[in-house]
């Protein structure tokens with residue numbers, strides 16, 4: 001079913017701005033209709049005046065008129081199509097831009113809730129359906145609708161009785177189209193899903209290509225890839241099959257109708273009620289009407305597909321983010337930089353049963369270094385990501401300098417925070433731009449300085465083009481440790497007052513780490529620093545340590561205190577740190 005809400009929305013936000021062009025296309029459509037009808041109508045005087053009355057002037061004029069009529073038709077058709085193709089490409093651009101904006105701004109949890117391949121499919125497959133609806137279907141409604149009206153007029157002028165018989169076919173054709181349209185809607189949604197699956201698989205395939213080789217799963221993947229491609233092919237083939245299903249129905253209907261018409265018109269001619277010139281003009285009009293009727297019968301199929309796609313796309317464009325940007329709120333300036341977690345609870349929406357954080361109360365002193373230790377999966381990274389509001393507490397609140405962070409301007413909050421994530425992510429861009437990403441206005445000298453501090457300059461200088469080297473998708477051309485150092489360089493460049501380090505040096509060898517450590521010590525001096533620690537040295541340097549266990553804070557204190565007070569910490573320390 002086509003929902004009027006979707007229709008209004010598509011019109012208001014995406015097509016109304018092109019209304020002038022659409023009107024122009026409509027004008028050309030009127031010309032197409034008029035010229036097509038004229039060609040049919042001209043047969044009447046042609047036969048009467050030339051063949052029957054043997055008129056000498058019209059033998060020149062009528063063929064000329066026919067050339068003009070056909071040329072007018074061809075040229076108008078070209079412009080009508082050209083304009084609508086342009087409009088639909090513009091609409092495509094706006095839709096894709098809106099979707100991309102939505103992706104960029106969407107809450108991390110929303111982005112993580114679906115495989116990226118599905119989103120790729122929305123951006124390509126679905127948008128294409130909508131574009132096609134505009135460039136083909138809507139134009140066809142105008143053009144073929146008007147042409148049909150024009151031709152019907154010619155038919156009625158030539159003989160109304162015959163025309164009445166001919167138009168019986170139109171409702172029959174539209175019933176067929178309606179039934180097919182419903183079926184198409186369903187298959188089209190399935191096809192979209194399969195296209196999404198295929199994209200998802202493709203992305204996984206590229207990401208995991210080494211794993212596939214090492215575990216020798218090529219045959220398995222070949223089998224799987226065949227399934228994905230085949231599933232999509234099945235649905236596409238089904239769409240095509242349903243689409244052409246109207247063809248035999250239409251042909252049979254046409255055959256029956258022509259038979260009836262010959263029978264009936266024969267009787268009219270025999271009884272002298274119908275002249276031969278009128279009959280031929282009528283017949284020409286009817287034949288020309290065949291194509292518009294056929295196209296119009298299929299229009300609603302493509303429109304169903306287009307609307308089904310719109311109903312998948314619009315919710316993406318309309319994503320309601322829970323993490324309010326608070327753009328209207330005042331900018332926040334850090335004074336002390338104290339961060340307090342007040343009874344914070346959190347679970348991921350995708351898995352509400354996993355209580356990732358439970359009644360977390362923390363106090364990160366401003367200008368000091370606090371460490372979080374705990375087993376993997378205990379919730380440390382999640383906790384850290386809540387400070388720049390990547391995730392929002394499901395209960396409780398987080399305060400910075402005694403103010404609830406959910407209440408102030410998000411951009412100003414994030415501008416004060418650097419985070420070196422556990423998983424380094426990089427753009428397929430140059431080394432320079434990857435570091436600069438943290439502060440685009442920084443000068444190249446500042447970037448070089450940051451790179452030097454994070455011990456990046458050695459390996460950067462060895463790259464083929466130095467700072468201008470493209471590093472490949474997510475930095476494939478770099479080692480894990482090199483990527484991590486680029487990520488640390490970003491933190492050096494940003495120079496923010498709050499620094500969050502999530503196992504920031506875990507991929508580095510101890511020698512490189514030692515070198516970085518000195519610079520890091522400088523960086524974090526007098527800044528609110530929270531480190532998720534994996535090395536003893538970090539812990540010994542920390543002013544305070546929190547022990548996280550299954551989403552709860554179970555102990556806190558300095559290293560020496562915890563060794564005595566906390567069994568969990570002692571145990572953890574002995575297993576994790578002692579050997580280092």
Ligand SMILES: Nc1ncnc2c1ncn2[C@@H]1O[C@H](COP(=O)(O)OP(=O)(O)O)[C@@H](O)[C@H]1O
Pocket residue numbers: 112348350351354356374375376377378379380381382383
């Ligand atoms: N994006 C996510 N969606 C759902 N669950 C997640 C997500 N990220 C982490 N988790 C779950 O949250 C828990 C805490 O994870 P995390 O904060 O990464 O722990 P840590 O950093 O201490 O190893 C784990 O049980 C993990 O399975």
Ligand SMILES: [Mg+2]
Pocket residue numbers: 377380381382422502
């Ligand atoms: Mg982690």
